Amino acid sequence: MTKVLMKGNEAIGAAAIQAGCKYFFGYPITPQSELPEYMSRELPKVGGVFLQAESEVAAINMVYGAAGAGARVMTSSSSPGMALKQEGISYIAGAELPCLLVNIMRGGPGLGSIQPSQTDYFQATRGGGNGDYRMVVFAPADVQELVDLIIEGFDIADQYKNPVMVLGDGMIGQMMEPVEFKTPVKRELAEKDWATVGTGGNRKPNIINSLYIAAEDLEAHNIKLQAKYKKMRENESRVESYNIEDADVVIAAYGTTSRIAKTAIAKLEKEGYKVGLIRPITLWPYPFDEFKKINPNCKGILTVEMNNGQMIDDVKIAVEGKFPVSFYGRTGGMVPTPDAIIEHVKKIYGGDR
Protein backbone atom coordinates (compact mmCIF):
# COMPACT_ATOMS: atom_id res chain seq x y z
CA MET A 1 0.00 0.00 0.00
CA THR A 2 1.21 3.48 -0.74
CA LYS A 3 1.60 6.16 1.83
CA VAL A 4 -0.46 9.33 1.73
CA LEU A 5 0.25 12.63 3.42
CA MET A 6 -2.56 13.47 5.82
CA LYS A 7 -3.38 15.86 8.62
CA GLY A 8 -3.98 14.02 11.91
CA ASN A 9 -7.60 15.10 12.28
CA GLU A 10 -8.48 14.05 8.74
CA ALA A 11 -6.59 10.79 9.09
CA ILE A 12 -8.83 9.97 12.06
CA GLY A 13 -11.87 10.40 9.84
CA ALA A 14 -10.43 8.29 7.04
CA ALA A 15 -9.46 5.55 9.49
CA ALA A 16 -12.89 5.56 11.09
CA ILE A 17 -14.59 5.18 7.75
CA GLN A 18 -12.25 2.34 6.86
CA ALA A 19 -13.24 0.71 10.15
CA GLY A 20 -16.88 0.78 9.07
CA CYS A 21 -18.00 3.78 11.10
CA LYS A 22 -21.17 5.14 9.51
CA TYR A 23 -22.34 7.72 12.05
CA PHE A 24 -20.70 10.80 13.48
CA PHE A 25 -22.35 13.25 15.87
CA GLY A 26 -20.32 16.25 16.92
CA TYR A 27 -20.00 19.92 17.71
CA PRO A 28 -17.16 22.18 16.51
CA ILE A 29 -14.22 23.06 18.72
CA THR A 30 -10.61 23.91 17.93
CA PRO A 31 -8.23 22.10 17.46
CA GLN A 32 -10.29 19.16 16.16
CA SER A 33 -12.82 20.78 13.81
CA GLU A 34 -11.20 19.34 10.66
CA LEU A 35 -12.49 15.95 11.80
CA PRO A 36 -16.22 16.77 11.81
CA GLU A 37 -15.65 18.77 8.63
CA TYR A 38 -14.05 15.74 7.00
CA MET A 39 -16.89 13.50 8.16
CA SER A 40 -19.53 15.89 6.84
CA ARG A 41 -17.87 15.56 3.42
CA GLU A 42 -17.01 11.89 3.39
CA LEU A 43 -19.66 10.01 5.40
CA PRO A 44 -22.54 10.66 2.96
CA LYS A 45 -20.38 9.13 0.20
CA VAL A 46 -20.41 5.78 2.01
CA GLY A 47 -24.10 5.93 2.93
CA GLY A 48 -23.40 7.22 6.40
CA VAL A 49 -24.71 10.16 8.39
CA PHE A 50 -22.89 13.18 9.81
CA LEU A 51 -24.98 15.33 12.10
CA GLN A 52 -23.88 18.55 13.77
CA ALA A 53 -25.59 18.50 17.14
CA GLU A 54 -26.72 21.59 19.07
CA SER A 55 -24.18 20.86 21.81
CA GLU A 56 -21.68 18.29 22.98
CA VAL A 57 -24.29 17.07 25.46
CA ALA A 58 -26.68 16.31 22.62
CA ALA A 59 -23.93 14.85 20.43
CA ILE A 60 -22.85 12.23 22.95
CA ASN A 61 -26.48 11.30 23.61
CA MET A 62 -27.01 10.86 19.87
CA VAL A 63 -24.01 8.53 20.00
CA TYR A 64 -25.70 6.67 22.85
CA GLY A 65 -28.87 6.24 20.78
CA ALA A 66 -27.04 5.17 17.64
CA ALA A 67 -24.76 2.77 19.54
CA GLY A 68 -27.79 1.27 21.27
CA ALA A 69 -29.39 0.86 17.86
CA GLY A 70 -26.41 -1.27 16.82
CA ALA A 71 -24.38 1.18 14.73
CA ARG A 72 -20.64 1.82 14.53
CA VAL A 73 -20.60 5.39 15.76
CA MET A 74 -18.15 8.00 16.96
CA THR A 75 -17.82 11.53 18.23
CA SER A 76 -14.89 13.84 18.79
CA SER A 77 -14.17 17.01 20.69
CA SER A 78 -11.52 18.94 22.55
CA SER A 79 -11.16 19.43 26.29
CA PRO A 80 -14.07 21.77 27.26
CA GLY A 81 -16.35 19.87 24.89
CA MET A 82 -15.20 16.56 26.25
CA ALA A 83 -16.05 17.81 29.72
CA LEU A 84 -19.64 18.29 28.55
CA LYS A 85 -19.72 14.79 27.10
CA GLN A 86 -18.91 13.14 30.42
CA GLU A 87 -22.57 12.66 31.36
CA GLY A 88 -23.21 10.67 28.22
CA ILE A 89 -19.98 8.70 28.47
CA SER A 90 -20.98 7.52 31.93
CA TYR A 91 -24.39 6.42 30.61
CA ILE A 92 -22.75 4.66 27.64
CA ALA A 93 -20.40 2.81 29.99
CA GLY A 94 -23.29 1.98 32.32
CA ALA A 95 -25.49 0.68 29.51
CA GLU A 96 -22.50 -1.17 28.01
CA LEU A 97 -22.56 0.33 24.54
CA PRO A 98 -19.64 0.41 22.09
CA CYS A 99 -18.47 3.67 20.54
CA LEU A 100 -15.31 5.56 19.72
CA LEU A 101 -14.47 8.88 21.38
CA VAL A 102 -11.70 11.21 20.26
CA ASN A 103 -10.36 13.98 22.47
CA ILE A 104 -7.84 16.30 20.81
CA MET A 105 -6.78 18.07 23.99
CA ARG A 106 -6.20 21.79 24.45
CA GLY A 107 -5.12 23.82 27.49
CA GLY A 108 -7.36 24.54 30.47
CA PRO A 109 -8.90 24.91 32.96
CA GLY A 110 -12.01 26.58 31.63
CA LEU A 111 -11.81 28.00 28.16
CA GLY A 112 -8.02 27.83 28.44
CA SER A 113 -6.45 28.04 25.04
CA ILE A 114 -6.50 26.30 21.70
CA GLN A 115 -2.91 25.13 21.96
CA PRO A 116 -1.96 21.50 22.52
CA SER A 117 -1.95 20.07 26.04
CA GLN A 118 -2.27 16.83 27.95
CA THR A 119 -4.42 18.24 30.71
CA ASP A 120 -7.28 15.73 30.42
CA TYR A 121 -5.28 12.68 31.54
CA PHE A 122 -7.21 12.44 34.81
CA GLN A 123 -10.55 13.06 33.12
CA ALA A 124 -9.88 10.32 30.58
CA THR A 125 -8.37 7.67 32.82
CA ARG A 126 -10.23 8.28 36.08
CA GLY A 127 -13.77 8.23 34.80
CA GLY A 128 -14.63 11.85 34.11
CA GLY A 129 -18.31 11.08 34.33
CA ASN A 130 -19.98 9.75 37.44
CA GLY A 131 -19.68 6.21 38.68
CA ASP A 132 -17.08 3.51 38.66
CA TYR A 133 -16.42 2.95 35.00
CA ARG A 134 -13.34 2.49 32.86
CA MET A 135 -12.47 2.59 29.21
CA VAL A 136 -9.47 1.84 27.05
CA VAL A 137 -7.65 5.14 26.44
CA PHE A 138 -5.11 5.24 23.61
CA ALA A 139 -2.38 7.89 23.37
CA PRO A 140 -0.96 7.70 19.85
CA ALA A 141 2.34 9.48 19.19
CA ASP A 142 2.19 9.88 15.41
CA VAL A 143 -0.40 9.99 12.65
CA GLN A 144 0.28 6.40 11.56
CA GLU A 145 -0.35 5.11 15.06
CA LEU A 146 -3.42 7.34 15.29
CA VAL A 147 -4.85 5.65 12.20
CA ASP A 148 -4.02 2.13 13.39
CA LEU A 149 -5.51 2.69 16.84
CA ILE A 150 -8.69 4.30 15.53
CA ILE A 151 -9.32 1.26 13.34
CA GLU A 152 -8.62 -1.21 16.11
CA GLY A 153 -10.45 0.93 18.64
CA PHE A 154 -13.83 0.22 17.03
CA ASP A 155 -13.24 -3.53 17.33
CA ILE A 156 -12.16 -3.21 20.95
CA ALA A 157 -15.28 -1.16 21.69
CA ASP A 158 -17.47 -3.81 20.09
CA GLN A 159 -15.66 -6.68 21.77
CA TYR A 160 -16.12 -5.29 25.27
CA LYS A 161 -19.33 -3.31 24.63
CA ASN A 162 -17.60 -0.26 26.06
CA PRO A 163 -16.51 3.18 24.89
CA VAL A 164 -12.91 3.49 23.69
CA MET A 165 -11.11 6.83 23.77
CA VAL A 166 -8.31 8.09 21.58
CA LEU A 167 -6.55 10.87 23.44
CA GLY A 168 -4.49 13.13 21.23
CA ASP A 169 -3.53 16.76 21.47
CA GLY A 170 -3.63 19.79 19.23
CA MET A 171 -0.18 18.89 17.92
CA ILE A 172 -1.08 15.45 16.60
CA GLY A 173 -4.44 16.65 15.34
CA GLN A 174 -2.90 19.43 13.31
CA MET A 175 0.32 17.88 12.03
CA MET A 176 0.71 16.27 8.63
CA GLU A 177 2.54 12.98 8.22
CA PRO A 178 2.61 10.16 5.71
CA VAL A 179 0.28 7.29 6.61
CA GLU A 180 -0.47 3.90 5.23
CA PHE A 181 -3.94 2.39 5.53
CA LYS A 182 -3.10 -1.24 6.25
CA THR A 183 -5.66 -4.01 6.31
CA PRO A 184 -6.43 -4.24 10.01
CA VAL A 185 -6.42 -7.46 11.99
CA LYS A 186 -10.08 -8.11 12.67
CA ARG A 187 -11.21 -9.35 16.03
CA GLU A 188 -13.91 -12.02 16.34
CA LEU A 189 -17.01 -10.14 17.30
CA ALA A 190 -20.35 -11.38 18.54
CA GLU A 191 -23.61 -10.38 16.83
CA LYS A 192 -25.24 -7.30 18.31
CA ASP A 193 -28.37 -9.22 19.28
CA TRP A 194 -28.93 -6.81 22.18
CA ALA A 195 -29.44 -3.76 19.97
CA THR A 196 -32.74 -1.90 19.64
CA VAL A 197 -33.71 -2.38 16.01
CA GLY A 198 -37.40 -3.20 16.50
CA THR A 199 -38.54 -6.61 17.74
CA GLY A 200 -39.88 -7.57 14.31
CA GLY A 201 -42.55 -9.39 16.28
CA ASN A 202 -40.35 -12.42 16.85
CA ARG A 203 -38.49 -11.76 20.08
CA LYS A 204 -38.90 -10.07 23.46
CA PRO A 205 -38.12 -6.34 23.55
CA ASN A 206 -34.48 -5.33 23.95
CA ILE A 207 -33.83 -2.72 26.61
CA ILE A 208 -30.80 -0.42 26.74
CA ASN A 209 -30.45 0.88 30.27
CA SER A 210 -28.09 1.92 33.03
CA LEU A 211 -30.64 2.08 35.87
CA TYR A 212 -30.58 -0.60 38.58
CA ILE A 213 -32.75 0.77 41.33
CA ALA A 214 -32.28 -2.13 43.79
CA ALA A 215 -28.94 -2.01 45.57
CA GLU A 216 -28.24 -5.74 45.04
CA ASP A 217 -28.96 -5.40 41.32
CA LEU A 218 -26.67 -2.42 40.88
CA GLU A 219 -23.92 -4.11 42.82
CA ALA A 220 -24.28 -7.22 40.64
CA HIS A 221 -24.08 -5.00 37.55
CA ASN A 222 -20.95 -3.34 38.90
CA ILE A 223 -19.34 -6.68 39.71
CA LYS A 224 -20.00 -7.70 36.11
CA LEU A 225 -18.53 -4.44 34.81
CA GLN A 226 -15.44 -4.77 36.98
CA ALA A 227 -14.86 -8.31 35.67
CA LYS A 228 -14.97 -6.85 32.17
CA TYR A 229 -12.51 -4.09 33.11
CA LYS A 230 -10.22 -6.76 34.61
CA LYS A 231 -10.16 -8.53 31.24
CA MET A 232 -9.29 -5.23 29.55
CA ARG A 233 -6.48 -4.73 32.06
CA GLU A 234 -5.12 -8.19 31.29
CA ASN A 235 -5.40 -8.03 27.51
CA GLU A 236 -5.36 -4.49 26.23
CA SER A 237 -2.47 -2.71 27.92
CA ARG A 238 0.16 -1.51 25.42
CA VAL A 239 3.50 0.13 25.77
CA GLU A 240 6.63 0.97 23.83
CA SER A 241 9.85 0.95 25.78
CA TYR A 242 13.44 1.66 24.97
CA ASN A 243 16.61 0.56 26.72
CA ILE A 244 15.05 0.39 30.20
CA GLU A 245 16.96 -2.71 31.43
CA ASP A 246 20.15 -0.74 30.98
CA ALA A 247 19.18 2.82 31.74
CA ASP A 248 20.49 5.07 34.47
CA VAL A 249 17.48 7.34 34.03
CA VAL A 250 14.11 6.45 32.50
CA ILE A 251 11.77 8.99 30.96
CA ALA A 252 8.04 8.28 31.10
CA ALA A 253 6.09 10.18 28.45
CA TYR A 254 3.18 9.59 26.07
CA GLY A 255 1.87 11.06 22.83
CA THR A 256 3.52 14.26 21.63
CA THR A 257 5.86 14.60 24.63
CA SER A 258 7.25 11.10 24.03
CA ARG A 259 8.51 12.25 20.62
CA ILE A 260 10.32 15.18 22.19
CA ALA A 261 11.71 12.81 24.83
CA LYS A 262 13.08 10.59 22.05
CA THR A 263 14.96 13.52 20.55
CA ALA A 264 16.40 14.33 23.99
CA ILE A 265 17.44 10.71 24.54
CA ALA A 266 19.25 10.57 21.18
CA LYS A 267 21.23 13.71 22.08
CA LEU A 268 22.02 12.40 25.56
CA GLU A 269 23.28 9.10 24.18
CA LYS A 270 25.77 10.95 22.03
CA GLU A 271 27.13 12.47 25.22
CA GLY A 272 27.38 9.02 26.81
CA TYR A 273 24.28 9.05 29.01
CA LYS A 274 22.15 5.91 29.31
CA VAL A 275 18.54 7.02 29.22
CA GLY A 276 15.55 4.75 28.64
CA LEU A 277 11.95 5.51 27.71
CA ILE A 278 8.62 4.08 28.73
CA ARG A 279 5.87 5.28 26.44
CA PRO A 280 2.41 4.07 27.46
CA ILE A 281 0.29 3.56 24.35
CA THR A 282 -2.69 2.82 26.56
CA LEU A 283 -3.09 5.29 29.40
CA TRP A 284 -5.77 2.94 30.70
CA PRO A 285 -5.09 0.13 31.23
CA TYR A 286 -1.78 1.57 32.36
CA PRO A 287 1.27 -0.59 31.53
CA PHE A 288 2.38 -0.90 35.17
CA ASP A 289 4.30 -4.14 34.57
CA GLU A 290 6.72 -2.52 32.17
CA PHE A 291 8.23 -0.54 35.03
CA LYS A 292 9.25 -3.83 36.71
CA LYS A 293 11.82 -4.32 33.93
CA ILE A 294 13.72 -1.15 34.76
CA ASN A 295 17.40 -1.51 35.70
CA PRO A 296 17.37 -1.93 39.54
CA ASN A 297 20.27 0.55 39.78
CA CYS A 298 18.38 3.24 37.88
CA LYS A 299 18.86 6.66 39.49
CA GLY A 300 15.38 7.94 38.86
CA ILE A 301 12.36 8.31 36.63
CA LEU A 302 11.49 11.57 34.91
CA THR A 303 7.86 12.02 33.91
CA VAL A 304 7.32 14.54 31.12
CA GLU A 305 3.84 15.84 30.32
CA MET A 306 2.13 18.91 28.93
CA ASN A 307 0.31 19.52 32.21
CA ASN A 308 1.20 20.07 35.85
CA GLY A 309 1.70 16.40 36.58
CA GLN A 310 -1.07 13.88 36.09
CA MET A 311 0.45 10.66 34.73
CA ILE A 312 3.13 11.01 37.39
CA ASP A 313 0.62 9.48 39.83
CA ASP A 314 0.49 6.29 37.74
CA VAL A 315 4.28 6.27 37.39
CA LYS A 316 4.60 6.44 41.19
CA ILE A 317 2.16 3.56 41.56
CA ALA A 318 4.14 1.61 38.96
CA VAL A 319 7.59 2.03 40.54
CA GLU A 320 6.31 1.18 44.03
CA GLY A 321 8.76 3.54 45.70
CA LYS A 322 11.80 1.76 44.23
CA PHE A 323 13.04 4.81 42.33
CA PRO A 324 12.72 8.54 42.90
CA VAL A 325 10.18 10.01 40.48
CA SER A 326 10.47 13.59 39.29
CA PHE A 327 8.41 15.70 36.94
CA TYR A 328 8.90 18.18 34.16
CA GLY A 329 5.92 19.74 32.46
CA ARG A 330 4.83 22.77 30.49
CA THR A 331 1.29 24.11 30.26
CA GLY A 332 -0.82 26.62 28.41
CA GLY A 333 0.17 25.24 25.04
CA MET A 334 3.88 25.49 25.73
CA VAL A 335 5.68 22.38 24.54
CA PRO A 336 8.65 20.93 26.44
CA THR A 337 11.92 21.30 24.55
CA PRO A 338 14.52 18.52 24.19
CA ASP A 339 17.08 20.77 25.87
CA ALA A 340 14.92 21.30 28.94
CA ILE A 341 14.37 17.55 29.20
CA ILE A 342 18.13 16.99 28.88
CA GLU A 343 18.74 19.44 31.71
CA HIS A 344 16.29 17.56 33.95
CA VAL A 345 17.87 14.19 33.13
CA LYS A 346 21.33 15.55 33.93
CA LYS A 347 20.03 16.83 37.25
CA ILE A 348 18.92 13.28 38.12
CA TYR A 349 22.38 12.03 37.12
CA GLY A 350 23.80 14.54 39.59
CA GLY A 351 27.02 15.03 37.67
CA ASP A 352 28.18 11.38 37.70
CA ARG A 353 27.51 9.58 34.50
Add this chain to the structure above:
Amino acid sequence: MTIVFEKTNGLTDVQTHYCPGCTHGIVHRLVGEVLVELGVLDKAIGVAPVGCSVFAYNYFNCDMQQAAHGRAPAVATGIKRVHPDNFVFTYQGDGDLASIGTAEIVHAAHRGEKISTIFINNAIYGMTGGQMAPTTLIGQKATTAPLGRTEEHSGRPIKVSEMLATIHGAAFVERVAVNNPANIRKAKKAIKECFQIQLEGKGFGIVEVLSTCPTNWGLTAPEAMKWLEENMMPYYPLGNYRRPEEVE
Protein backbone atom coordinates in the same frame (compact mmCIF):
# COMPACT_ATOMS: atom_id res chain seq x y z
CA MET B 1 -68.68 -14.42 25.08
CA THR B 2 -67.72 -11.09 23.57
CA ILE B 3 -64.65 -9.36 24.91
CA VAL B 4 -65.42 -5.75 25.76
CA PHE B 5 -62.16 -4.77 27.43
CA GLU B 6 -58.69 -6.17 27.08
CA LYS B 7 -55.11 -5.31 27.93
CA THR B 8 -53.36 -3.96 24.87
CA ASN B 9 -50.44 -5.92 23.48
CA GLY B 10 -48.68 -2.55 23.23
CA LEU B 11 -47.87 -2.92 26.93
CA THR B 12 -46.04 -5.77 28.66
CA ASP B 13 -47.56 -7.76 31.52
CA VAL B 14 -45.38 -5.93 34.04
CA GLN B 15 -47.36 -4.17 36.76
CA THR B 16 -46.69 -0.41 36.73
CA HIS B 17 -45.38 1.36 39.80
CA TYR B 18 -47.41 4.57 39.40
CA CYS B 19 -49.28 6.03 42.38
CA PRO B 20 -53.05 5.57 42.58
CA GLY B 21 -54.75 8.30 40.55
CA CYS B 22 -51.63 9.11 38.55
CA THR B 23 -52.41 9.56 34.87
CA HIS B 24 -49.06 8.24 33.60
CA GLY B 25 -50.78 4.84 33.44
CA ILE B 26 -53.63 6.11 31.27
CA VAL B 27 -51.21 7.71 28.83
CA HIS B 28 -49.12 4.53 28.67
CA ARG B 29 -52.21 2.61 27.70
CA LEU B 30 -53.12 5.10 24.98
CA VAL B 31 -49.64 4.98 23.52
CA GLY B 32 -49.64 1.17 23.63
CA GLU B 33 -53.00 1.00 21.89
CA VAL B 34 -51.94 3.41 19.17
CA LEU B 35 -48.71 1.50 18.52
CA VAL B 36 -50.79 -1.63 17.97
CA GLU B 37 -53.53 0.06 15.93
CA LEU B 38 -51.00 1.66 13.60
CA GLY B 39 -49.22 -1.68 13.26
CA VAL B 40 -45.85 -0.25 14.31
CA LEU B 41 -45.23 -2.08 17.59
CA ASP B 42 -42.77 -4.50 15.95
CA LYS B 43 -40.69 -1.71 14.50
CA ALA B 44 -41.06 0.76 17.35
CA ILE B 45 -38.08 1.92 19.42
CA GLY B 46 -39.05 4.00 22.44
CA VAL B 47 -36.93 6.24 24.64
CA ALA B 48 -37.73 6.48 28.35
CA PRO B 49 -36.88 9.63 30.34
CA VAL B 50 -35.66 10.28 33.85
CA GLY B 51 -38.63 10.91 36.11
CA CYS B 52 -41.54 8.83 37.35
CA SER B 53 -41.83 7.25 33.91
CA VAL B 54 -38.21 6.10 33.92
CA PHE B 55 -39.45 2.51 34.01
CA ALA B 56 -41.46 3.00 30.82
CA TYR B 57 -38.83 0.74 29.26
CA ASN B 58 -40.35 -2.13 31.23
CA TYR B 59 -43.92 -1.28 30.27
CA PHE B 60 -43.95 -0.68 26.52
CA ASN B 61 -43.88 -3.95 24.59
CA CYS B 62 -41.24 -2.81 22.11
CA ASP B 63 -37.50 -2.17 22.00
CA MET B 64 -36.62 0.62 24.43
CA GLN B 65 -33.66 2.78 25.43
CA GLN B 66 -33.42 4.68 28.69
CA ALA B 67 -31.98 8.18 28.35
CA ALA B 68 -30.24 10.61 30.67
CA HIS B 69 -32.38 13.36 32.23
CA GLY B 70 -33.68 15.53 29.39
CA ARG B 71 -31.65 13.87 26.64
CA ALA B 72 -34.33 11.59 25.20
CA PRO B 73 -34.74 13.66 21.98
CA ALA B 74 -30.99 13.43 21.30
CA VAL B 75 -30.98 9.69 21.97
CA ALA B 76 -34.03 9.30 19.71
CA THR B 77 -32.22 11.31 17.04
CA GLY B 78 -29.30 8.89 17.14
CA ILE B 79 -31.66 5.93 16.83
CA LYS B 80 -33.74 7.46 14.05
CA ARG B 81 -30.69 8.41 11.97
CA VAL B 82 -29.51 4.80 12.15
CA HIS B 83 -32.95 3.30 11.51
CA PRO B 84 -34.97 5.83 9.49
CA ASP B 85 -37.61 3.20 8.70
CA ASN B 86 -38.32 2.36 12.33
CA PHE B 87 -40.86 4.18 14.46
CA VAL B 88 -39.08 6.17 17.20
CA PHE B 89 -40.78 7.92 20.11
CA THR B 90 -39.83 9.55 23.39
CA TYR B 91 -41.92 9.70 26.55
CA GLN B 92 -40.91 12.59 28.83
CA GLY B 93 -42.04 14.48 31.91
CA ASP B 94 -42.03 18.25 32.29
CA GLY B 95 -38.91 18.44 34.42
CA ASP B 96 -37.19 16.28 31.85
CA LEU B 97 -38.42 18.05 28.73
CA ALA B 98 -39.09 21.62 29.81
CA SER B 99 -36.15 22.13 32.17
CA ILE B 100 -32.93 20.16 31.85
CA GLY B 101 -33.74 19.00 28.31
CA THR B 102 -35.11 22.21 26.76
CA ALA B 103 -32.26 22.47 24.27
CA GLU B 104 -32.65 18.88 23.15
CA ILE B 105 -36.41 19.12 22.49
CA VAL B 106 -36.17 22.52 20.80
CA HIS B 107 -33.44 21.35 18.46
CA ALA B 108 -35.03 17.99 17.68
CA ALA B 109 -38.14 19.95 16.68
CA HIS B 110 -36.01 22.51 14.87
CA ARG B 111 -34.30 19.82 12.78
CA GLY B 112 -37.72 18.40 11.99
CA GLU B 113 -36.41 15.14 13.41
CA LYS B 114 -38.85 12.44 12.38
CA ILE B 115 -39.63 11.31 15.90
CA SER B 116 -42.71 11.59 18.12
CA THR B 117 -42.77 12.87 21.69
CA ILE B 118 -45.30 12.27 24.43
CA PHE B 119 -44.90 15.06 26.94
CA ILE B 120 -46.44 14.61 30.39
CA ASN B 121 -47.15 17.97 32.00
CA ASN B 122 -48.08 17.43 35.64
CA ALA B 123 -46.86 20.86 36.77
CA ILE B 124 -44.36 19.37 39.19
CA TYR B 125 -41.34 17.10 39.58
CA GLY B 126 -42.87 13.78 40.59
CA MET B 127 -40.04 11.36 41.10
CA THR B 128 -37.80 13.51 43.27
CA GLY B 129 -40.63 14.43 45.61
CA GLY B 130 -42.54 17.43 44.35
CA GLN B 131 -40.07 20.18 43.56
CA MET B 132 -41.02 23.13 41.37
CA ALA B 133 -41.03 22.48 37.63
CA PRO B 134 -40.86 25.12 34.87
CA THR B 135 -44.55 24.25 34.41
CA THR B 136 -45.55 24.80 38.05
CA LEU B 137 -48.39 27.32 38.20
CA ILE B 138 -48.19 30.72 39.86
CA GLY B 139 -49.21 30.29 43.48
CA GLN B 140 -48.80 26.52 43.35
CA LYS B 141 -46.82 25.15 46.28
CA ALA B 142 -43.89 22.84 45.70
CA THR B 143 -41.17 21.58 48.03
CA THR B 144 -38.77 24.12 46.53
CA ALA B 145 -41.43 26.83 46.40
CA PRO B 146 -42.90 26.39 49.87
CA LEU B 147 -44.87 29.63 49.73
CA GLY B 148 -46.02 29.05 46.20
CA ARG B 149 -44.43 30.00 42.89
CA THR B 150 -44.19 33.71 42.15
CA GLU B 151 -43.62 35.29 38.77
CA GLU B 152 -41.11 37.72 40.21
CA HIS B 153 -38.89 34.94 41.53
CA SER B 154 -39.25 32.18 38.92
CA GLY B 155 -41.01 33.61 35.91
CA ARG B 156 -44.30 32.38 34.55
CA PRO B 157 -44.86 28.70 33.81
CA ILE B 158 -43.46 27.78 30.42
CA LYS B 159 -45.95 26.92 27.65
CA VAL B 160 -44.14 24.23 25.73
CA SER B 161 -46.74 23.58 23.03
CA GLU B 162 -47.07 27.25 22.18
CA MET B 163 -43.29 27.59 22.08
CA LEU B 164 -42.67 24.55 19.90
CA ALA B 165 -45.50 25.54 17.56
CA THR B 166 -43.38 28.52 16.48
CA ILE B 167 -40.70 26.15 15.22
CA HIS B 168 -40.87 25.31 11.53
CA GLY B 169 -39.70 21.70 11.89
CA ALA B 170 -42.46 20.85 14.36
CA ALA B 171 -45.11 19.36 12.09
CA PHE B 172 -47.59 18.41 14.78
CA VAL B 173 -48.19 20.00 18.19
CA GLU B 174 -51.28 19.36 20.28
CA ARG B 175 -52.18 19.74 23.94
CA VAL B 176 -54.63 17.28 25.42
CA ALA B 177 -55.76 16.19 28.89
CA VAL B 178 -56.72 12.84 30.35
CA ASN B 179 -59.13 14.08 32.99
CA ASN B 180 -62.35 12.49 31.68
CA PRO B 181 -63.38 9.82 29.14
CA ALA B 182 -64.15 12.35 26.40
CA ASN B 183 -60.73 13.98 26.73
CA ILE B 184 -59.03 10.60 26.95
CA ARG B 185 -60.58 9.73 23.57
CA LYS B 186 -59.36 13.04 22.15
CA ALA B 187 -55.92 12.41 23.59
CA LYS B 188 -55.75 9.06 21.85
CA LYS B 189 -56.79 10.62 18.57
CA ALA B 190 -54.05 13.23 18.90
CA ILE B 191 -51.42 10.61 19.71
CA LYS B 192 -52.49 8.63 16.65
CA GLU B 193 -52.35 11.66 14.40
CA CYS B 194 -48.97 12.63 15.83
CA PHE B 195 -47.54 9.16 15.23
CA GLN B 196 -48.92 9.14 11.69
CA ILE B 197 -47.03 12.35 10.96
CA GLN B 198 -43.79 10.47 11.64
CA LEU B 199 -44.86 7.50 9.52
CA GLU B 200 -45.55 9.89 6.66
CA GLY B 201 -42.11 11.44 7.13
CA LYS B 202 -43.51 14.92 7.72
CA GLY B 203 -41.32 15.99 10.63
CA PHE B 204 -41.36 16.25 14.39
CA GLY B 205 -44.54 15.66 16.40
CA ILE B 206 -45.41 16.22 20.05
CA VAL B 207 -48.49 15.66 22.18
CA GLU B 208 -48.50 17.49 25.50
CA VAL B 209 -50.72 15.71 28.01
CA LEU B 210 -52.02 17.59 31.05
CA SER B 211 -51.64 15.03 33.81
CA THR B 212 -52.06 14.59 37.52
CA CYS B 213 -49.64 13.97 40.33
CA PRO B 214 -52.00 13.45 43.30
CA THR B 215 -49.11 12.35 45.50
CA ASN B 216 -47.08 15.53 45.21
CA TRP B 217 -50.05 17.82 44.84
CA GLY B 218 -51.25 16.45 48.20
CA LEU B 219 -54.71 15.68 46.81
CA THR B 220 -56.92 12.63 46.45
CA ALA B 221 -57.30 11.23 42.95
CA PRO B 222 -60.71 12.89 42.30
CA GLU B 223 -59.48 16.17 43.81
CA ALA B 224 -56.46 16.03 41.54
CA MET B 225 -58.66 15.74 38.43
CA LYS B 226 -60.64 18.71 39.62
CA TRP B 227 -57.47 20.71 40.33
CA LEU B 228 -56.20 19.95 36.84
CA GLU B 229 -59.47 21.18 35.30
CA GLU B 230 -59.72 24.31 37.44
CA ASN B 231 -56.08 25.37 37.46
CA MET B 232 -54.09 23.81 34.65
CA MET B 233 -56.63 23.90 31.83
CA PRO B 234 -57.20 27.67 31.94
CA TYR B 235 -53.45 28.37 31.78
CA TYR B 236 -52.61 25.56 29.37
CA PRO B 237 -55.46 25.66 26.81
CA LEU B 238 -56.19 22.36 25.09
CA GLY B 239 -56.11 22.23 21.34
CA ASN B 240 -54.01 21.76 18.28
CA TYR B 241 -51.19 24.25 17.86
CA ARG B 242 -49.71 22.98 14.65
CA ARG B 243 -50.71 20.58 11.89
CA PRO B 244 -48.99 19.64 8.65
CA GLU B 245 -51.38 21.89 6.64
CA GLU B 246 -49.76 24.82 8.39
CA VAL B 247 -46.32 23.56 7.49
CA GLU B 248 -45.64 25.08 4.16
